[in-house]
Amino acid sequence: GQQVMQIPQYQHVQEGEDFTTYCNSSTTLSNIQWYKQRPGGHPVFLIQLVKSGEVKKQKRLTFQFGEAKKNSSLHITATQTTDVGTYFCAGPMTTDSWGKLQFGAGTQVVVTP
């Protein structure tokens, strides 16, 4: 079945540094979504990418969808303590099941001041 893998599993970042987390799917995705979960919180939608090669920016966050629509990345510049949390990518398990998402295992981000 479809698998969505994320690396790294853990990311320790010094405040002010940049980092990237990667998401890879075993199958082509119709879209990919990114969610952020703060410690003790619930997943919150960040962005959805649909087109091959699409790049979207949200302030210091840059999201990219691969040309083959099988991988994605999230790049955060000038990391802040507010970026702490776990970042999940997720893709639909079938082409018509936009809500039945296969989540990656997440990248847990720790920021040191």
Place this chain on the structure above:
Amino acid sequence: DTAVSQTPKYLVTQMGNDKSIKCEQNLGHDTMYWYKQDSKKFLKIMFSYNNKELIINETVPNRFSPKSPDKAHLNLHINSLELGDSAVYFCASNDRGRRDTIYFGEGSWLTVV
């Protein structure tokens, strides 16, 4: 105004007991979900209802039974609780017709002792 609300937020119970978690959404969405997050933060879909009709039923023990009295409510009843059921259960909703992203509730922390 909480969009997706779950009760209870915390639940500690003994093995063998039966418990229920309730969920309500006021977003006017037509589809609701139950996701389970284990201790390693892995998120996995359990069930989905669209307009009160069960549309997704992943490989979940029969002890778990969802019920949707109307499209704004989706409850989860668990019989004969086991230690392995300890997890965070997230209710979620979206508008499947618009292929909207998923909105998660704040989660219900279940601990079976």
